[in-house]
Amino acid sequence: MPNNSRETVLNVLRGQKGDHVPNFSGMGSITLGGIQDLGYRFNEIHGDARKMANSAASTHRLFGFESAIVPFDMGVVAESLGAGMKYYDKADLGQIIYPTMTRKLVDRSTVTVPDGASEADAKTFVMKEIERQITEYELKMPADIASTGRIPVVLEAIRILKRELGDEVAVGSWTLGPFTELGQVMDLEVLLKMSAKKPEAVNRHLKFMVEYLDKVLNLHIDSGADFVTVREMGATSSIMSPRMFKSLVLPNLQELFGRLKRVPTVLHICGDTNPIIELMAQTGASALSVDQMNRLNETRAKLSNVVLLGNYKPFGAPFCDGTPEEVEAIIKQSLDQGADGVWPGCDIWPQVPPENMQAMIAAMKKHGSNSH
Amino acid sequence: MAPTSEQQADILERLKNGVIEYDEEVVVKAANEALELQMDAYQAVMDGLAAGMDVVGVYFASGEYFVPEVLMCADALYGGLHILRPHIKLDPDKMVKGSVVIGTVEGDIHDIGKNLVKMMFEVAGFTVHDLGRDVPLDNFVDKYMETDADIICMSAMMTTTMIGMPVVIEKVRAKNPHARIMIGGAPINEDIAQKWGADGTGKDAPNALQEALNMIGVLRDLGDQFKAERTQKEWGADGILQPA
Numbered sequence A: 001m002p003n004n005s006r007e008t009v010l011n012v013l014r015g016q017k018g019d020h021v022p023n024f025s026g027m028g029s030i031t032l033g034g035i036q037d038l039g040y041r042f043n044e045i046h047g048d049a050r051k052m053a054n055s056a057a058s059t060h061r062l063f064g065f066e067s068a069i070v071p072f073d074m075g076v077v078a079e080s081l082g083a084g085m086k087y088y089d090k091a092d093l094g095q096i097i098y099p100t101m102t103r104k105l106v107d108r109s110t111v112t113v114p115d116g117a118s119e120a121d122a123k124t125f126v127m128k129e130i131e132r133q134i135t136e137y138e139l140k141m142p143a144d145i146a147s148t149g150r151i152p153v154v155l156e157a158i159r160i161l162k163r164e165l166g167d168e169v170a171v172g173s174w175t176l177g178p179f180t181e182l183g184q185v186m187d188l189e190v191l192l193k194m195s196a197k198k199p200e201a202v203n204r205h206l207k208f209m210v211e212y213l214d215k216v217l218n219l220h221i222d223s224g225a226d227f228v229t230v231r232e233m234g235a236t237s238s239i240m241s242p243r244m245f246k247s248l249v250l251p252n253l254q255e256l257f258g259r260l261k262r263v264p265t266v267l268h269i270c271g272d273t274n275p276i277i278e279l280m281a282q283t284g285a286s287a288l289s290v291d292q293m294n295r296l297n298e299t300r301a302k303l304s305n306v307v308l309l310g311n312y313k314p315f316g317a318p319f320c321d322g323t324p325e326e327v328e329a330i331i332k333q334s335l336d337q338g339a340d341g342v343w344p345g346c347d348i349w350p351q352v353p354p355e356n357m358q359a360m361i362a363a364m365k366k367h368g369s370n371s372h
Numbered sequence B: 001m002a003p004t005s006e007q008q009a010d011i012l013e014r015l016k017n018g019v020i021e022y023d024e025e026v027v028v029k030a031a032n033e034a035l036e037l038q039m040d041a042y043q044a045v046m047d048g049l050a051a052g053m054d055v056v057g058v059y060f061a062s063g064e065y066f067v068p069e070v071l072m073c074a075d076a077l078y079g080g081l082h083i084l085r086p087h088i089k090l091d092p093d094k095m096v097k098g099s100v101v102i103g104t105v106e107g108d109i110h111d112i113g114k115n116l117v118k119m120m121f122e123v124a125g126f127t128v129h130d131l132g133r134d135v136p137l138d139n140f141v142d143k144y145m146e147t148d149a150d151i152i153c154m155s156a157m158m159t160t161t162m163i164g165m166p167v168v169i170e171k172v173r174a175k176n177p178h179a180r181i182m183i184g185g186a187p188i189n190e191d192i193a194q195k196w197g198a199d200g201t202g203k204d205a206p207n208a209l210q211e212a213l214n215m216i217g218v219l220r221d222l223g224d225q226f227k228a229e230r231t232q233k234e235w236g237a238d239g240i241l242q243p244a
């Protein structure tokens, strides 16, 4: 790997050419082998800054991957707003179960059904009640964000990475986007319906999320993040219409990216992004990240001046169970279709065999120098 | 007062369009009129509400509707179903009597797809026991034994959580070799379903809602078999759902 890796990554994110197409990610990119070498279990690396940082660094150390990224799960921000989390402490050593939300601020668990209601009545009651609670709920900014929940763990992990690896390797971090984050703290189905019926009620919370994510991400940046990624997969065209994306999600992303000007930023959306890729380009993010469902060659043709990151599938076949040749083929495909940085469509699935990580790195060395 | 065929057609049309256009008020009004005119409640559900949902499925598969629209259509449908269902006269030739245990497997919190599938079963008249998401594997087996359900449906959206499915399949088969088991979610395909010994699956997102509808078509055909196997368990002689 050339020793100007970090510079290349940051240059590419800023829309300049590097001496090679970088091979990195802005999302979770740890391998099970990497954390087991360190003597860690998957479920203990989410709440301990040292373990989080060492895990994040291991992919660079083992394979020469060109970034180190924290955190790994999608609950950090929701938890800091008061949602309940589960860490699967009893999971087997080799098992990968991501921490998840157990309780949202508004969901079925916050509704008490009146005694004696029939099943049908209860169902309608719960829906209406969740809708009412969402409409009235006041999300509250934690008094001291930097010391709330696991946010200090993430900030400390960023500082460690910056200190120990920051000259050579780009250090990155991420949060979810305003809409997806809102779905982590309030019942997602009711939110989706309200987004169509009562968009103003939803938008009020989205504006709060913009304020909050701006603060959280700026804390990441203060701690040393070289670039930040915002993952708005809840607004994918696999779930909501491009029309809804445009009217409700886009303005809030524009506001958020408008405030994050100190470092390069990436907007990531997975699932179907073909119908909204041009809207994604209007958010003000420095670069766009998409997954394997995006027809990257068409996207490239539509958006010649946008920095595109993608789009190999980092789980299942062939990345996690195929041959090195098959891995080379999907990496080459992203390159051939015009990716400015080769990067996974989601978190790298930790059970990927080391040979396939090596095959990916080798494929990039072979095909990714900037002669093409 | 028997309804004229024009009145019937008009009400069915309004039930159907009310669902398609997710207008709960229209559906509720039409459902109440159907009862006033003493229309056959089963016909109103099947040729009105369910017919509307069939169209919604097509719109979803073709990308005209997205998840929020489908969820709103479902609300409209449930609005009508709650009114009509208690008045369905049990007709053993037509009823699909059956019950389903459904959930997203342990470690997996993706439940949007699962909920759409669940809804389809409810439309078709099934009793649905929804275990929710991140469901401990043994809960599928326990609920199945407890409810004596006809079908177990498991959903998984991740390549790693889906490996819980064969574990459940094996445990269930140990208790009842003839249990009917369906699995689905983005990483599941025909081959996997076959390999694990599941009886069926629905295709990848986003076309899968249509698959779920087809699936229900198959299940409707299975209705005869259900009838042979069981008496009026869930549905009492008056056509009213019996508490378990």
Ligand code: B12
Residues within 6 Å of the ligand: A028, A072, A073, A074, A097, A098, A099, A100, A180, A188, A233, A234, A236, A238, A239, A270, A271, A272, A291, A292, A293, A314, A315, A316, A345, A346, A347, A349, B067, B107, B108, B109, B110, B111, B112, B113, B114, B116, B117, B153, B154, B155, B156, B157, B158, B159, B160, B182, B183, B184, B185, B186, B187, B200, B201, B202, B203, B204, B205, B206, B207, B208, B209, B210, B212, B215
């Ligand atoms: C929305 C989403 C989320 C939301 C989920 C909200 C919710 N309540 O469901 C949030 C943001 C919370 C989320 C979290 C995570 N996600 Co996610 N998510 C998605 C996304 C973008 C869309 C999924 C979706 O809802 N699709 C729309 C519905 C309608 O489609 P569907 O689910 O496929 O369902 C249809 C069919 O499959 C079928 N079907 C479904 N179930 C069943 C059951 C039966 C019996 C049958 C017959 C049919 C059937 O019918 C349905 C209706 O059409 C996908 C991307 C993608 N390409 O799918 C990633 C994706 C599933 N997520 C992924 C990941 C990795 C995660 C996380 C682990 C990330 C992390 N670092 O924590 C966490 C999960 C934590 C956990 N422990 O579970 C990966 C999974 C990779 C893998 N290993 O397989 C995906 C594929 C993203 C990617 N491009 O890599 N996610």
